[in-house]
Amino acid sequence: MRIKTLFVQLTVFCFLLGGLSSQAQSVEEAIKTINESSLKAQLNFLASDWMEGRESDTRGAFMAGDYIASMLQVFGIEPCGDMEYTFPFAGQRGVRPEAKPSYFQKFNIIKYKMSDKQSFSLVREVNGARLVKNFDYGIDYNLSGIETDTEIDAPVVFVGYGVKNDSLKYNDFAKVNVRGKIILRFDGYPGFRDTTSNSYKKLKFSNLWSDKEKWALEAGAIGVINLSTFQNKEFGKVHNLPLRYESGEIESDAAPEKYYDKKAVLAIDSLKRSLPAIRISARLQNELTVLINIDILSFEVDAKNNLKSASKEISGVRIGLKSGIESELVTVRNVLGMIEGVNKNEFIVVGAHYDHLGKYNGYIFNGADDNGSGTVGVLSIARALKATGKKPEKTIIFAAWTAEEKGLLGSEYFVKNFPGVYRIGLNVNFDMIGRSSVKDTVGNKCGIEYTKIYSGFQELSKKFVNDNGLNLDVKYTGSEKPSGGSDYAPFAEKEVPVISFAAAMHPDYHQPTDDVAKIEWKKMADIIKLGFLNINELANSDLKKYKVATTIK
Structure with missing residues (x-):
């Protein structure tokens, strides 16, 4: 009886061992599909x-999407995009419309x-009269932070640097009412130019620009004019120099024409809660600082030394x-496939x-590394996982x-x-894994960012x-909630x-010179294998077994 039991145990062990060996062999064979020739x-x-150049709403991107979908199909990856419907031909009887998933998610x-159509007016009440000075877009001011036609007519208020620090009881919004007003605000914060100052050491901000916007919105501001303690004398677009546009x-x-001349938002989104932000020329800033009645140098030194807000109301x-x-409204497509699990x-x-980035001024931005490399990485991993059987x-x-x-927007x-x-x-x-x-x-060298x-x-x-x-020298970066300019950010949010894989930034980033000839195939293959x-x-x-155990205090 013992011999029979031992035989059964040995049989089961050998079966399990054979299964593990077979599984290891299947992974070993599958990883061979990730090779330079295939990439x-x-x-x-x-x-x-x-x-x-695969700009998202262009013919090239639709061709690329069709190619990616066809490769997923070749590799045996099932579609999991939008449902598509096929209808019977005229004259076909007894055939019902059929619904099945496609490889595309359209939106x-x-x-x-x-x-x-841009205008900016500075309006003052002077001795019972109304004085209006108009300034030109691109010469005296630039504007960002709006998505639709916008009109504002509002009073103004000066809020110093427009910052807050509760522990130091410093608040540029405490003694002024900014609700429904345009705020005038200097760049930076008290002491930010002097790294040896106490103000700099006490007030360092990790996300200054986003914090400033948040504080202004919370206080009820409807726009912001950014002032600078160092005036930009080169502000604006000149029109007389030959060959004045160099890029x-x-x-x-x-x-x-440039790719970034046009911004984009999801059509299903609400308007973003952001402030119209205005950058201004030296002469327009001079007009405004006279109205504030402030000497910029004295303001900067006093704020640094005393940590006292200089905010003030501006009447008239x-x-x-x-x-x-x-x-314009355009349709774009994600490409989606899946291997169904247990x-x-x-x-x-x-x-x-x-x-x-597409095609501009006769140049095609092929984006071999950004992000043809990552896309091929995903396709290759799909193929290899399917090949494990x-x-x-x-x-x-x-x-x-x-x-x-x-x-x-896609993610x-x-x-x-x-x-x-x-x-x-x-x-x-996977983003830029080939250089x-x-x-x-x-x-x-490459990088892995992870939660x-x-x-x-x-x-x-x-x-x-x-x-x-x-052959990878990996830099690992763990963040509480990884954020940045790649498609893991909406998931982390x-x-x-x-887990995000990247190789490196290089001089060909967002240039027409980001071509296949410069891809480092061995490095790219090793990152994909990993x-x-x-x-x-x-x-x-x-x-859960990869998660750090947390202790509840």
Whole structure:
């Protein structure tokens, strides 16, 4: 009986051992699909001139999206985008319309830019008369922070630097009423130019610009004019110099069209709660500082030494502002595929943006590294995971985001419209994984940013780098809630753990010279392999075991 029991135990052990060995072999075989030849084949087309720079709403981006969807289909990845409907042909009887998921998630964005209809008026009551001085856009002022045609006619108030610090009882808004007014505000904060001053040491801010906007909005301001303690004497656009527009290889006497001339927002969004922000010329600032009755140098020194607010009301002065916006509604597409897991309700989202800057002034911005490299990374990982032949425990969604360059709009839309974002256990992001910085002479440095509380992600990556002989010198950065200019940010904002892979910034960033010929294929392949190994492990593990235990006090 004992011999029979021992035989059964040995049989079970050998079966389990064989299963583990088979699983290890399947991963070993799958990782071989991530190779230089395969990466080149995909990126050479995705970052070719045929794609016309993949600007999110253009023909090139739609071609790129179709290519990405076709590759997902070739690799056996199921579609998980919008439902599409097929209808029977005329004359077909007994055939019902059929609904099935597509590879595309379509949505609308609003692209907008400043129009020529701009005006700024400084209005004063002088001895019973009304004095109006008009200033020209681009010569005396510039404007940002608006999305639609806007008109403002409001009184003004001076708020010093426009900062607050409760622990020091310093508050530039405490003794003035800014509700419904335009605030005049100096850049910086008390002592910010003198790093040895007590004010600088006590008042250092980590997010000064966003804090300033938040405080002004909370106080009820409806606009802000930014003043400078060092006046910009070169402010404005001159019109007489030949070849006055220089940018990279472009020298022109006419303003070249630029990608960033137009901004974009999701069409489903509310208007952003932001302040119209006005930058002004030296002569307009001189007009305003006379009205404030303030000497700039004395103000700066006094604020630094005494930490006392100089805010004051300004009577008899109003500012009129009119700004026109030109906008258009366009459709863009995320590309989505998935490998369904044993658990259909727990997800890992693996993503990279496929859009880039498009085609301007005869130049095609191919974006081989930004972010053709990351997109090919996601496709390659999808292929490798499918090649393991094993159904993962969690469902894995593969996403090629659009409109990242317009403000992370593709990933933001996905997160806002995912049914139960709490079911996403992890987002893995790839952005610019194919190049090295000028300082990286060895050519093996890369970065992984991750949600800090999941410190086990770092240890897991280190193990895979060492065990698989990957030539990567990885800098790990853990943050409480990672934020930044890539598509992991909308996930982190919703408390979804993230891991983001990047290689380096380089001089070809957002230039027409970001071409396939400059890609470092071995480095790119090693980063993708590391991503694959991590995702394969995490898709089949309890993510909680990578989380730091927290102690409740």
